[in-house]
Amino acid sequence: MNYENILLQSEEKISIITINRPESLNALNAKTIQEISTALDQLNSDSSCRAIIITGSGEKSFVAGADIKEFSDFGQEKAEEQARNGHNSLFNKIESLSKPVIAAVNGFALGGGLELAMACHIRYASENAKLGLPEVTLGLIPGYGGTQRLPKLVGKGLANEIIFSAKMILAQRAKEIGLVNEVFPIEELLTKTKELAKTIANNSPMAISKAILAVNLSDTDKGFETEIKSFGELFDMDDKKEGVSAFMEKRKPTF
Structure with missing residues (x-):
């Protein structure tokens, strides 16, 4: 455009x-x-x-x-x-x-x-x-x-x-x-x-997206619950699996 x-x-x-x-x-x-x-x-x-x-x-x-x-x-x-x-x-x-x-x-x-x-x-x-x-x-x-x-x-x-x-x-x-x-x-x-x-x-785009959401709510009564929920949701996503695998295998993750 x-x-x-x-x-x-x-x-x-x-x-x-x-x-x-x-x-x-x-x-x-x-x-x-x-x-x-x-x-x-x-x-x-x-x-x-x-x-x-x-x-x-x-x-x-x-x-x-x-x-x-x-x-x-x-x-x-x-x-x-x-x-x-x-x-x-x-x-x-x-x-x-x-x-x-x-x-x-x-x-x-x-x-x-x-x-x-x-x-x-x-x-x-x-x-x-x-x-x-x-x-x-x-x-x-x-x-x-x-x-x-x-x-x-x-x-x-x-x-x-x-x-x-x-x-x-x-x-x-x-x-x-x-x-x-x-x-x-x-x-x-x-x-x-x-x-x-x-x-x-170079970091996890999904994790950063969830972090943005949680930080933006940090001065509200929804902040802690959003962090907890987002933390849990990331455990079922591919970026978490790649990040943990890379750490265990002593290599840089590929997101």
């Missing part, structure tokens, strides 16, 4: 979605959101893809935010519809995807860009990355999950500070507070992210 606003490439069990709107610092508009969503559906059904990376084109910006021009004249009903559609078609989809999604945050990740990164399962960032939720400076609040995912990552107090102040967080500080996992020089970011993705891709 041909895309206008994203690039899609695959190599060695991993796929890379690159948001490619450099003229607008890769800002998210409705078409870009839909294209990413369509690409994720395509990759989720592709058995050769075991892990997905989302990044932005160039070295200045991952995603600088939502495309403000697109919603500047919205009223309440239209704004709620846009937020709900964004949640359902992309942000929640990423979080619950059966394959791990890693954000390679290269530069600005603001507003919807940070919300996109937070929806991913893992976040790596470049040293020049700047992250923040500036919505209150527009008289708004984050609408794509920012008020919900940020407290889970950094705690309620820091989330309040970041949202209320609209301050940008530098990459190293983002790592210190748990907003990103690792920080690398910009020229090493994608290489390091690929290395992690390839390591993950």
